[in-house]
Amino acid sequence: FVEVALVDHISEGIVPLLDEAAAPGKADRATTAIFYSISNTQDGLRGVSFGDSLIKRVVETLQAELPRLKTFATLSPIPGFRGWLSKNAGALLTRLDEKRQTELGRVVGSLPPTAERVLAAAEDTSALDARSPVRQLLLNAAAEYLGRATAEGQPVDPVARFHLGNGARVERLNWAGDPSPKGLKQSYGLMVNYLYDLKRLDKHRALLAQGKVAVSGEVDDLFLKG
Incomplete structure (x- = not known):
């Protein structure tokens, strides 16, 4: 099951997408589809790689109905980030320069x-x-978690594992993307956009098979150097 918002940019926060009182946008003018709830990433389905066919089917249907759509991305939670950071903060601090x-x-x-x-x-x-x-x-830490924290060649975050395993890339981190108590508890309110570029899905999957995560230049700039 996939919930999709049709908008004109890659969404930065979940609150506007869930605002039932907001005036609906005109679907025929939308340029961007945002997937913000995908049931396959829930407990019991983590690691099941049928998101590619699911998401591609949704994308193909949307493109057929709304040819203006050019960008397909998610607005996703980062459920394991707080727990990971609590264990790794000390090591990250040692990698900072003196300044x-x-x-x-x-x-x-x-x-x-x-x-x-x-x-x-x-x-x-x-x-x-x-x-x-x-x-x-x-x-910086969230970029490290999503882009470099792996176990047996797979991302440690369950939602990242799903999307990256299906060919997406880590596109952008969003500060205060989810200010709800749940969002603050699991990721200090941070959310992430995964971008589905249909021409590069196979390339990104091949990269992950080598133990490397596909990220945007913006996210790459957040990696700690050294």
Whole structure:
């Protein structure tokens, strides 16, 4: 089962998509289809690779009915991120250069910054503006989690495993994409867009078979260097 929103851009947050009071857009003018609920990623179906046929079938149907549609992407949760970060924050901090460690340490009140202090500061996401070093580290960590954290060659995140296994790429991270209690609990409110480029699905699957995750340039720039 797939729920789709027809819009004019890749959506950054779930709230507008679920707003029943919002005026409906004109489907015949939409350029982008956003998949925001796919039942195959739920418990019991994780790792079952029939999303390709499911999503391709939906895409082909939409394209036949609405030829203006050119972009097909998801707005997806990152359910395993908080748990992963709680175990890996310390190791990530050691990879920061001295300047970033100092900036982060000043904010959290610990030089060098400790994982405990950083994770505590991350809890108040509403206080983290765009220039916050804590916010930047969360985005770096989410990119690492989605783009580099693998087990036996597969992404450790269940939703990432589903979409990447079906040929999508990690397109963009969205700060405060899901501000609900559930969203904050599982990923500090972060959500991710996976992009389905139908011409590159096989290429992305082949890349994953080599233990590498397909990501956009924007996400690649968030990887910690070194």
